[in-house]
Amino acid sequence: MSLWISTPVALLLLWGLLAALQFVVRRGGSLAAVTEVMVAEVWRRRFLPIAGLILITGLVCLPFILGVDSVDPDDRRTLLQYGQGWTGLVTLASILVMGCSTLADERSSGRLGYLSLRPGLSYRWLPGKWLGMICSAMILLIPATWLLISQITDPEGRWDNPSTVLPVSAEQFSVTAEDVEFFLLLKLEESPLEWGQYSDEEGRARARQLLQREARSVALGATAFLDFTLPEGVVSESDSSDSMRLSLRPALGKAHRSRVARLRVSGEDFSRDLLVTNGQRISLEIPSGLVRNDKLSLEVKFLGAVAEEVVIPSLYWIDRNAVELQVPKGTFAESLIRSQLLLLARSAFVAALSLAVSTFLGFPVATLLVFCFLLAATGGGFVGAFEETGPQTMVDPRQESDSRKVIDLLALGGEKIVHSLRDWKLSSRAEQVSAGEYIAGQDVWGGVFRLAGVWSSLALLIGSFLLSSQEKSTGDDR
Amino acid sequence: MSKTVIQVDGLWKVFRDFWLRPRVHALKGIDLQVNEGEVFGFLGPNGSGKSTTIQILLGLQFPTRGKVSVLGSDPGSVECKKRIGYLPEDSVFYPFLTGREMLSLCARLSHVPKNDRDMRVEALLDMVGLTAAADREIGDYSKGMQRRIGVAQALVHDPALVILDEPTNGLDPIGVRQVKDWIRGLKKRGKTILITSHLLSDVEEVCDRVSILYGGKVQSEGAVKEILEHQGRSEWITQSPGEDQRKELDRAFADQGVEVFSVDTSRRTLEDKFLETVQSAREDGQETEGAEFGGQLPAFLSGPEESS
Structure with a gap:
C-alpha cells in the first residue's frame, strides 16, 4: 500500500x-x-x-x-x-x-x-x-x-x-529423570572409582550434563532419531501451497569451521542427502504425508566430511533451535498484532x-x-x-x-x-x-x-x- | 447548643529532616473549637502555623501529638472528606483543563450523582461569573479567575464545612465583595466556614469568631465583637450638624463629662466607589473577556442537616 x-x-x-x-x-x-x-x-x-x-x-x-x-x-x-x-x-x-x-x-x-x-x-x-x-x-x-x-x-x-511458520522442536533432546538414573547406575557399574567420588546430587548433575550432550550429537556413521509432536490439527489447518520444512543448523566442531559435511534425512519412503556447512542454517521441504496422528519421525544419519582428508567425528546441535520443524500456521498480520499486544x-x-x-x-x-x-x-x-x-x-x-x-x-x-x-x-x-x-x-x-x-x-x-x-x-x- | 465541627486539643507538629531530627516546631499545643454554622477566622503572620493546622484538619499531614476531630471523624477519613470543601491558597488546578472540565472533574471525583453533575457545574459557573470563560483553559485564566474557579470547586459537592485559605487573594474588589457575600450566604444556609486571610478588614467583616496564632501557639481567641471592642468608647454616625449645632453638642458632652476624641466627616469606602464605577460601565453595555459579575449562591447548596 x-x-x-x-x-x-x-x-x-x-x-x-x-x-x-x-x-x-x-x-x-x-x-x-x-x-x-x-x-x-x-x-x-x-x-x-x-x-x-x-x-x-x-x-x-x-x-x-x-x-x-x-x-x-x-x-x-x-x-x-x-x-x-x-x-x-x-x-x-x-x-x-x-x-x-x-x-x-x-x-x-x-x-x-x-x-x-x-x-x-x-x-x-x-x-x-x-x-x-x-x-x-x-x-x-x-x-x-x-x-x-x-x-x-x-x-x-x-x-x-x-503466512508464518510455527517452529516445533525435536523431542529427543529432552533428558528425563529415569534416563539420568539409568545412566548413573550404568556409570557406577562401569567406573565406580570415578563416579563413586561424587555425591548423589553431583553425580546426577554430571550424568544429566553428559546425557544432554550426547542427545545433541550424532557420531560419524550413526543415526539420530528426530521425533516431533505437532500441535493438534496444525497440519490440516495449513494451506496446501505451504509445506513443512525441516530447519537444521549443525556444528561440526572448532577444527572444521569452514568444512562441509554430508547428512542424510529420511523417514518412511522419503530420503534426502544434504551438504551442510559448520554453523550455517539449511532447510528442506518435508512432505506432510509423513505426519501420523500429529507426530512426525525422521532419521538423521551423519555421513562425514565431503573432503576425504578431513575426519569429523561427530556433529552437534548447539542451540535450542538448531533442529526445528517449521509448520505453516497463521499470517504475518496476526503475528505482528500479537507481538504488539505484548509490547502493550x-x-x-x-x-x-x-x-x-x-x-x-x-x-x-x-x-x-x-x-x-x-x-x-x-x-x-x-x-x-x-x-x-x-x-x-x-x-x-x-x-x-x-x-x-x-x-x-x-x-x-x-x-x-x-x-x-x-x-x-x-x-x-x-x-x-x-x-x-x-x-x-x-x-x-x-x-x-x-x-x-x-x-x-x-x-x-x-x-x-x-x-x-x-x-x-x-x-x-x- | 450548636454542635462542634472542629475540635483540636493540644496539637503539636514537628517537621523532621531526612535523619528524623526535628527541623521545625510548627505547632506547639494548639487548642481550637469551631461550632456548626459559624464563620471562624484563623489569623496569624507568615509561618505562624495556620497552613499546617489546616493541612492537619484536612488529613494531609499527621499530627505529632494531640487530638483532632473534624465533623465527628478522624481527619482524612472518607466520611470526613465527603463533607469538606477546600479552597487551597495556591492555584493547584490543571492548567490544561477548561474551567468547566475542572469543575466536572471535581464533581466526578466527589461522587456527585451523574444527573446532578451538569446542573451543579453550570450553577456554580454562573455564581462565580465564569460562564462565558468556562471553555477556556485554566492556564489562560487570570489569578482572580482561578480563585473564582477555586471557590466553585470547593462547593461542588455541597459540603458541610468549607475551608477557605486566603479566599480573596488575587481577587478584584468586585470579587472580594462577592466572596464576602457568598460567605454570608453560606452561613445563612448553616454551613460552617473556616477562613485564613491576611486582609484583616475582610475577616472582621464576615467572621463571628477569630483565633490569632503566633509562633505555633494560639495567642488570642474570641468573638470578633468582643475582642475588638474598645472598652469605654463608642461611635455614633449622625447627619452632619451645622456649626451652631456642633458647638451646642460639644457643650452638652462637656456638661455630661463625656470626652470626645474625634469628630470627622463620614466618607464612602474606595470599594464602594469602585463597585459603582464598574457597575455603571457594565450598564453602558461595555464587554469584558474576564470574569463577569457573579450571581447568587446556587439552590443545591443545602443546610447542614440536608448536606451529605
Missing part, C-alpha cells in the same frame, strides 16, 4: 482513537475521570501528538533510511526488525517519561495533596493514571501497527499478508513501575531508575551466564569465610532479581515476527497476564500504599 495513503490513515487513526477514547471515558465515574485527565494531560501538553509524529515519521522514513524494499524477504525482515524496534523504543520511552513526569509534577505543585482530599481517591489515583497511560500507548501503537502492516507488499506492489503489556508494566517509583522520587531520579531497570531487563539474557557450581568445581577454603558468604548471598539476591526479569525478556517477540514465525496465543496471553496483570498490579499496589501513607501538602512551601 502506498505511503501516500497509509500515512494519512495512520494520522487519522491517532486522532480518531483519541476522540473515541475521550468520548468513552467522559461517561465513567471517578476512575474514568482520572483516566480522562491523564489522556488530556499527555495530549494537551503536546506530549502524545509529538511522540506520535516522531513514531509515524520514523516508520515512514525507515524504508528510505535503510534503503530496503519490502518485496524482498530479507529486506522485509530488516524493515520489520527496525520498524518494531523503533515502535518499541518510542512507545516505551514515551510511557516512561509520561509516568515519571505526571506524578512528580503533581507532588511538587501540591496538586496531589489537593486532589487527595476527594473521598476514596488514594487507591484510584494510580490505577486511573495507569489506564490513561495504557490508552496513550494504544493510541501510539495502533497507527504504528497499521503502518508496519501496510508496508508489506507483494512483487506487484499490492498489500501482502504472507510491556508498556503497561513500565507505566505502573514509573508511577510507583515517582510516588517517592522526583522526575529526574525516577526516570533514571526506571531507565536503569529497562537496561537491566533488556540485558536479561545474561541470566544463564552465572557460573554454575558443578561436580568439577573446586571448593576454595576462602569461600567458607563469613564475608564470602555475605557476598554470595548478595549475588544470589541479585541473580534472583535478574532472573525475575525474564518475564520482560521473554515477552519480546519482535525477532520472531521479523523471522516470519507464528506467535502463539498462549505466549501472548501469558505475557499479558504476567506483565500487565501480576507485575503491574504489584507495582500499583506498592505505589498506592506509599502514596496513601505519605504526608502531602497543597502548596510548595514544605
